[in-house]
Amino acid sequence: MTAVAGHVVLVRYHGAQMWHERLLLAVVSGPEFVVVTPTWDYFAEEIAMTNPDLSGLTQYLPDGTRPQGVGPHHVFGFAAIDAIHYQHLMVEGEHTSVMM
Numbered sequence: 806m807t808a809v810a811g812h813v814v815l816v817r818y819h820g821a822q823m824w825h826e827r828l829l830l831a832v833v834s835g836p837e838f839v840v841v842t843p844t845w846d847y848f849a850e851e852i853a854m855t856n857p858d859l860s861g862l863t864q865y866l867p868d869g870t871r872p873q874g875v876g877p878h879h880v881f882g883f884a885a886i887d888a889i890h891y892q893h894l895m896v897e898g899e900h901t902s903v904m905m
Contacts, residue, residue, distance in 0.1 A: 806864055808836060808852040811895065813883070815875060816852070817861035824861065824875055826882040827852070830898020833905050839898040843883045847901055 808814060810831050815824040827840040829852060836853035854862055863872045871877065886894070 806862060808838065810838065810898075812864060814852060814862065814864045815872075815880065816850075816859055818858055819860045821860075822879055824863075824880045826880065828883070828886075828894060830895055831902035833902050839902045839905070841894055841898065843881055847897070849905055 806814075808829055810829050813826050813828050816827055817824050826843055827838075827850065830839045830841055830847075832838055833849050835851075836855065837849050837851050839847060840850045840852070841847050850856070852862065856862075863875065866872060871880065
C-alpha cells in the first residue's frame with residue numbers, strides 16, 4: 806500500500822477490533838504523516854506496518870468500497886466531508902507539518 810497525502814487509510818491498533826480512518830494531510834518525513842481523525846484530532850503518525858502500534862493497515866478500494874476483511878460495523882470513520890472542509894483540513898495539515 807502506498808500512503809499518499811489526501812487519501813483516507815484504515816489503521817487497526819493491537820488489541821482492537823475496530824479499524825480507524827485517518828485522513829493523510831501532509832508528509833512529515835518518510836512514512837510519517839500529519840493525520841486527522843474522525844474526532845478532529847491532529848497528530849503525526851507513522852503510516853506503515855513498521856509502526857509498532859499497528860496490527861493492520863489498509864485503504865479503500867478504488868471504487869470506494871471497503872477491502873475484504875473490513876466489516877461495515879468495524880470502522881470508526883468520518884462523517885461526510887464537503888470539498889471546502891476537505892481543503893481546509895489539507896491546508897491545516899500542511900501548516901502543522903511545517904511546525905513538526
